[in-house]
Amino acid sequence: MSALEDELAAQMRLCHLPEFVRELRFHDSRMWRFDFAWPQFMVAVEVEGGIWNNGAHVRGKHVSSDCEKASEAAIAGWRVLRVTGDQIKAGKALNWIERALKC
Numbered sequence: 001m002s003a004l005e006d007e008l009a010a011q012m013r014l015c016h017l018p019e020f021v022r023e024l025r026f027h028d029s030r031m032w033r034f035d036f037a038w039p040q041f042m043v044a045v046e047v048e049g050g051i052w053n054n055g056a057h058v059r060g061k062h063v064s065s066d067c068e069k070a071s072e073a074a075i076a077g078w079r080v081l082r083v084t085g086d087q088i089k090a091g092k093a094l095n096w097i098e099r100a101l102k103c
Contacts, residue, residue, distance in 0.1 A: 004085045005035055005047050011094045012036075017103055027077065030067045034080070036070045042099045044073065049086070 001022065012020065024037035026046070034044035073080050082099060083093035 001035075002047065002049050004049055004088055008036070008045070008047060008083070008088045008093060008102055011088070011091075012097065014049050015094060015098065015103075017097065018101060026076065028100060030069075030072070032072070033074075034078075038101060043097075044077060044078050044096060045093070046082045048082055048084050051053055 007038075009020075009022070012040075018038055018041070020036045020038055024039065025033050025034045026037065026044070027029065031079075032033060035047045036045040037043070070080055080101060081093070081096050083096070087093045087096075
């Protein structure tokens with residue numbers, strides 16, 4: 001778990017959002033996990049780290065894998081919010097999560 005994820009978790013707790021599950025495994029045969037999830041709402045959040053420093057998830061193989069993960073999540077009925085560190089720090093991510101959960 002990253003510092004960005006910890007920061008977002010703290011923001012969500014301060015705003016008294018519904019309790020979330022960290023690292024929820026959502027697929028029966030794959031090891032895919034969501035950074036944060038609210039199974040009762042079928043809402044999940046993925047924190048996108050390393051986007052400005054050529055991190056692994058901005059390279060071809062991982063982008064392809066992330067597309068597969070997102071597609072399978074959508075087919076299963078999940079709404080997945082993808083957020084960056086800048087969006088977490090600016091409060092945008094928290095606003096989107098509140099709106100998705102209808103808080």
